[in-house]
Amino acid sequence: MAPLQTSQQTGTPLSPAELSYLHTSLTLTPPIRPDSRTPTQFRPLVAESDILPSTNGSARMIWGDGGECVVGVKAEVERNSATSVGPRDWIEINVEVSGQRDDDAFLGMTVAESLLVPGSGVLERLVLGERFHWKVFVDILLLAPPLSHPATLLTLTTYLALRNTFLPKLISEVVEDPVFDDDWDNALPLYPVGKIPPPITLLVVNVGENIFFDPTREELSAGDVVLAVSICGKKVVGVRTLEGGSGGVGRAVVKRVIKESCEVAEEVFSNLNSVGEGD
Amino acid sequence: MTDRRRINGPLEGTIPPVFLTSSTHKSIIKRSPTTLRKIFLKTGLTPPATGSAFLELPTPSTHSTPTLKLTSSVYGPRPLPSSTTFSSNARLTAELKFSPFSTPGRRRGYIRDGVERDLSAQLSIALGKSVAVGKYPKSAIDVFVSVLDCEGGLGDAGDEAGGGVDVGLMSVLATAISCASAAIADAGIECFDLVAGGVAGLVLEQGGVVEEDRVEKSLEVGQDSDDARRGMRKNGKVTLVLDPSPIDGYIILAAAAVGYMAARDELTLVWTKGSMGWDGDSTDEVERIVDGAITASTGVRLVINEAVKERLLLGLKEMGLIRGKAVSGDGDAAMS
Amino acid sequence: MTTAPPPSPPPPNPLSFPPATFQKLAPKIFLERHLQSTPATRPSGRNPDTFRTPSLHTNSLSHAHGSAVVRTGDTAVVCGVRGEVLSLAAGTGGRIVVLRTGEDGRGKNGEGEGDEVRERGLVVTNLEMGTGCSRDYHPGPPTDFAQAVTARLHRLLLSNKLISSQSLRILDPNTEEVKAYWVLYIDAVVISLDGNVLDAAWASILAALRSTRLPQAYWDQDTEVVVCYPEVSRYKSLDVKGLAFTASFAVIDLGAGKGGKVILSDPDEFEEGVCGERVMVCALEGEKVGWIEKGGGVGQVAEVVECVHRATERFKIWEQLFAEVLGSSG
Numbered sequence: 001m002a003p004l005q006t007s008q009q010t011g012t013p014l015s016p017a018e019l020s021y022l023h024t025s026l027t028l029t030p031p032i033r034p035d036s037r038t039p040t041q042f043r044p045l046v047a048e049s050d051i052l053p054s055t056n057g058s059a060r061m062i063w064g065d066g067g068e069c070v071v072g073v074k075a076e077v078e079r080n081s082a083t084s085v086g087p088r089d090w091i092e093i094n095v096e097v098s099g100q101r102d103d104d105a106f107l108g109m110t111v112a113e114s115l116l117v118p119g120s121g122v123l124e125r126l127v128l129g130e131r132f133h134w135k136v137f138v139d140i141l142l143l144a145p146p147l148s149h150p151a152t153l154l155t156l157t158t159y160l161a162l163r164n165t166f167l168p169k170l171i172s173e174v175v176e177d178p179v180f181d182d183d184w185d186n187a188l189p190l191y192p193v194g195k196i197p198p199p200i201t202l203l204v205v206n207v208g209e210n211i212f213f214d215p216t217r218e219e220l221s222a223g224d225v226v227l228a229v230s231i232c233g234k235k236v237v238g239v240r241t242l243e244g245g246s247g248g249v250g251r252a253v254v255k256r257v258i259k260e261s262c263e264v265a266e267e268v269f270s271n272l273n274s275v276g277e278g279d
Numbered sequence: 280m281t282d283r284r285r286i287n288g289p290l291e292g293t294i295p296p297v298f299l300t301s302s303t304h305k306s307i308i309k310r311s312p313t314t315l316r317k318i319f320l321k322t323g324l325t326p327p328a329t330g331s332a333f334l335e336l337p338t339p340s341t342h343s344t345p346t347l348k349l350t351s352s353v354y355g356p357r358p359l360p361s362s363t364t365f366s367s368n369a370r371l372t373a374e375l376k377f378s379p380f381s382t383p384g385r386r387r388g389y390i391r392d393g394v395e396r397d398l399s400a401q402l403s404i405a406l407g408k409s410v411a412v413g414k415y416p417k418s419a420i421d422v423f424v425s426v427l428d429c430e431g432g433l434g435d436a437g438d439e440a441g442g443g444v445d446v447g448l449m450s451v452l453a454t455a456i457s458c459a460s461a462a463i464a465d466a467g468i469e470c471f472d473l474v475a476g477g478v479a480g481l482v483l484e485q486g487g488v489v490e491e492d493r494v495e496k497s498l499e500v501g502q503d504s505d506d507a508r509r510g511m512r513k514n515g516k517v518t519l520v521l522d523p524s525p526i527d528g529y530i531i532l533a534a535a536a537v538g539y540m541a542a543r544d545e546l547t548l549v550w551t552k553g554s555m556g557w558d559g560d561s562t563d564e565v566e567r568i569v570d571g572a573i574t575a576s577t578g579v580r581l582v583i584n585e586a587v588k589e590r591l592l593l594g595l596k597e598m599g600l601i602r603g604k605a606v607s608g609d610g611d612a613a614m615s
Numbered sequence: 616m617t618t619a620p621p622p623s624p625p626p627p628n629p630l631s632f633p634p635a636t637f638q639k640l641a642p643k644i645f646l647e648r649h650l651q652s653t654p655a656t657r658p659s660g661r662n663p664d665t666f667r668t669p670s671l672h673t674n675s676l677s678h679a680h681g682s683a684v685v686r687t688g689d690t691a692v693v694c695g696v697r698g699e700v701l702s703l704a705a706g707t708g709g710r711i712v713v714l715r716t717g718e719d720g721r722g723k724n725g726e727g728e729g730d731e732v733r734e735r736g737l738v739v740t741n742l743e744m745g746t747g748c749s750r751d752y753h754p755g756p757p758t759d760f761a762q763a764v765t766a767r768l769h770r771l772l773l774s775n776k777l778i779s780s781q782s783l784r785i786l787d788p789n790t791e792e793v794k795a796y797w798v799l800y801i802d803a804v805v806i807s808l809d810g811n812v813l814d815a816a817w818a819s820i821l822a823a824l825r826s827t828r829l830p831q832a833y834w835d836q837d838t839e840v841v842v843c844y845p846e847v848s849r850y851k852s853l854d855v856k857g858l859a860f861t862a863s864f865a866v867i868d869l870g871a872g873k874g875g876k877v878i879l880s881d882p883d884e885f886e887e888g889v890c891g892e893r894v895m896v897c898a899l900e901g902e903k904v905g906w907i908e909k910g911g912g913v914g915q916v917a918e919v920v921e922c923v924h925r926a927t928e929r930f931k932i933w934e935q936l937f938a939e940v941l942g943s944s945g
Contacts, residue, residue, distance in 0.1 A: 108393060109393060109394070109397040113552060117552075117553065117554055118444060118554035119554040120554075225546075227549065235553060236551070236553060236562065236564075236565045237552065237553040237554070238550075238551055238552050238553065239535075239549050239550065239551040239565065240401075240549070240550055241401070241404055241405075241547075241548045241549050241550065242404070243400070243404055247408055247471065247545065247547075248408055248409070248471075248472075248538075248539075248540050248543060248545025248546050248547045249545055249546055250544060250545055250546070251544070251546055251569060251570070251573060254546055254549055254569060255562070255565075255566050255569070258562055258565050258566070259562045262562055282756075284756050284757050284762055285741050285757065285762075285765070286739050286740055286741055286765060286766075286769055287739065288699070288701075288736065288739045288798055288800065289701050289735060289736050289737070289798060291701060291702075292701075293699035293700055293701045293798045294699060294700050294702070295699050295700070296698065296699070296700055296830055296832060296841070296843040297700075297840060297841065297842055297843060298830070298842070298843050298844070298845040299842050299843065299844055299845055324691070324806075324807065325691075325747070325748060325806060325807040326689040326807060326809065327689065327748065327749045327750060327807060327808055327809055327884070328747060328748075328749075328750075328807075331807075344677070345677035345678065346677055348675075348676070350746070350806050351747075352746075352747035352748070352807075353747075354747065354750060374747070374754045376745075376746065376754060378693070378695065378743070378802065378804050379695070379697070379741070379743075379800065379802040380676060380678060380679040380682065380695025380696075380697050380800075380802050381676070381678060381695075382678060383678050386697050386699065386800055389741070389743065391754070421747070422747075423746060423747025423754065424747075425746040425747070425804060425806065427676060427693055427804070427806075428675075428676045428677055428678065429678075430677075
């Protein structure tokens with residue numbers, strides 16, 4: 001169904017006629033995107049890791065449309081508290097958006113939910129003997145919010161930062177107070193190669209029969225449904241529906257979106273892992 | 280941060296009672312994985328509102344097990360405040376709030392927290408796509424949902440229900456969608472279709488019975504828990520459970536909540552969570568839980584239909600358009 | 616309401632309105648006309664001295680220690696009581712606690728002791744109206760009205776001395792020393808509002824308190840924390856002393872010769888909006904009066920006396936309802 005009105009929440013400057021035009025061109029086979037990208041093509045971006053020397057891991061990413069995101073990861077030693085039951089609060093995620101968008105709670109939840117996937121094995125790596133554990137603070141700073149939805153930018157930067165996070169090696173016994181090796185070369189990665197990597201979230205918009213990755217703001221408002229698919233390795237660990245679009249979608253569409261996301265994610269992972277190897 | 284507009288507790292701070300044995304044994308009601316729990320849904324319990332509904336799950340409730348109870352009221356379409364810009368569509372906003380006494384563990388504060396804002400946003404997406412917003416230009420439709428009682432499993436720090444995916448928030452959202460949709464119908468607001476919420480999850484099962492000690496084991500986080508999980512995966516069987524409850528004691532590997540419009544066979548909301556703890560084909564797994572959640576919501580839809588129909592007949596009878604016995608009396612008897 | 620206007624022929628006189636329109640355009644005259652008819656009838660069909668029939672259900676919430684739902688007409692309030700522990704040993708954070716009596720607040724003779732409930736703030740009452748209960752209340756910080764009602768409820772609760780400090784103390788089993796207190800969080804949530812929220816909220820608070828059962832707690836000397844027994848059979852009910860019920864009235868002056876002043880019992884939202892003069896009487900057991908509030912206009916003493924009479928009648932209805940639902944009043 002063609003969206004007759006602009007989506008109120010995304011507040012696009014498009015008139016109903018422009019929106020209808022965009023919708024039609026996106027439903028064509030093959031579809032025509034306004035910036036002539038292919039459906040699975042991402043906009044160019046600049047990424048670098050290990051930019052903040054005083055953190056355990058950090059990354060910065062600059063998006064083509066002006067979005068800029070910096071993530072810093074810091075770890076502290078904390079005593080296991082008696083009252084807290086689970087290790088749920090061992091990783092604390094804080095999303096700060098300059099210019100304060102109202103939906104940062106939603107963003108924070110999306111990141112936290114996928115990062116704290118049960119069974120990913122991260123929390124087990126934070127245990128320090130019997131009485132202590134690492135407390136990891138992930139501070140996500142969105143310096144310049146992109147014109148489109150910031151979820152992808154945010155999670156890609158977080159992925160990069162976490163991949164480059166190292167924790168000092170524990171040299172004390174399990175029952176003792178923790179003592180660490182002061183040689184940074186011996187530090188252990190938070191996400192070792194071969195174990196389950198941190199998750200990323202891809203934004204996918206569906207228009208008619210077509211599926212588009214990395215949508216712009218205009219494409220978001222012309223879409224039938226906008227899904228944020230969180231992928232960890234080769235597994236889909238979370239799907240969320242975002243604002244935008246009108247009316248519902250058939251279940252076949254949702255399934256196709258999820259399937260294609262998995263394929264695209266694989267490519268994204270391999271590209272992200274090559275960041276930092278070049279320089 | 281004290282709230283000056285309310286009466287606050289002692290400054291020293293208070294803690295919820297700590298019990299001698301860690302957790303009281305929950306009675307697990309045997310329910311087959313594909314059986315949905317019974318729902319009590321009644322519209323029109325908040326007469327000052329344009330439309331309202333009350334939902335209770337499961338019903339009839341026993342005293343020992345927690346229930347999910349929520350009320351929903353809808354106001355509108357009413358004019359947008361003059362300060363807002365022109366809108367050719369109705370603006371639908373949804374607010375979900377947990378009552379201070381609704382959750383296990385710590386008492387919930389009055390100020391909206393991240394979880395509530397997140398659920399509110401998802402609720403307004405699920406409902407907004409079902410309402411014919413184009414029919415009501417320059418107007419606002421406000422949906423309020425108050426959770427009076429819930430089953431836990433909300434993923435709060437210190438929540439007892441742990442291990443696997445927290446399904447509590449999902450079932451709160453799904454029932455909130457169903458309840459609010461009934462309230463929207465009660466308000467007489469034009470919709471494409473009614474939305475029903477449904478939840479399904481994949482659980483690890485062993486010979487038809489979920490083993491208690493396995494549940495305990497997965498709660499511990501230690502070096503060996505990863506291996507323990509791997510071990511039990513070998514002899515465990517993964518089963519799809521419709522309408523899982525946090526008190527059932529399952530280890531939920533993946534769960535989905537959907538907002539589903541049955542008459543159009545369309546989804547307005549998809550929310551899935553999965554855990555990494557087992558290997559299976561990823562996309563198949565997601566498809567399975569989404570399909571399961573749709574099945575669950577189809578069952579809920581029948582209840583919404585009945586509640587809306589009941590209300591409609593009552594309204595027609597009040598106007599003297601049809602004759603016959605009154606369909607129902609005062610509905611608040613169900614709160615007992 | 617969803618009911619559409621009945622299909623009626625267009626009015627013959629263009630200057631006559633259907634009642635609902637008249638009510639909106641000229642609320643005061645609408646109410647006056649109703650009350651001037653014989654016998655005087657309110658727009659809701661009630662007589663001026665008729666209260667709405669209350670209904671009560673208790674203990675329907677699973678995570679509260681006590682709870683109640685009260686519905687009078689279209690006003691419905693859910694109240695939940697939850698106990699949390701205030702530990703005296705956990706340190707007061709360097710703060711000096713000044714008790715008003717100058718003592719430790721614990722009388723040795725048991726009864727009539729220092730009022731720890733008030734001094735330490737052991738009872739926390741709140742009323743939430745931002746639940747979509749009515750058109751005018753939105754989520755967010757409480758409105759002035761909600762704050763005012765909360766303050767009145769809190770004051771009523773403290774001044775009637777319904778909760779004894781004794782039942783909130785947690786002792787060291789060896790030395791009988793007070794080590795901690797129970798703090799009662801009383802949260803009343805209005806789920807539907809059609810006037811007179813005070814009476815319904817108060818009744819729900821009282822019923823919730825009477826249905827409250829707190830776990831049995833003691834001070835564990837070894838771990839220096841308060842521990843509770845999990846067995847439900849060891850839960851103790853609160854020692855709530857006596858009963859007290861509020862009755863609210865709105866007064867309208869029809870003018871000399873037209874009926875004079877009319878006292879409306881248990882006003883609904885529309886009547887509250889029209890009438891400025893208010894009376895609230897808190898009736899106690901044995902035809903006693905605990906609290907009278909009167910404001911918004913000048914009235915005869917006889918007017919207040921009439922309100923007190925009606926309040927004592929109302930007390931009996933509530934008392935009977937409480938006895939039916941909660942068992943015999945202790």
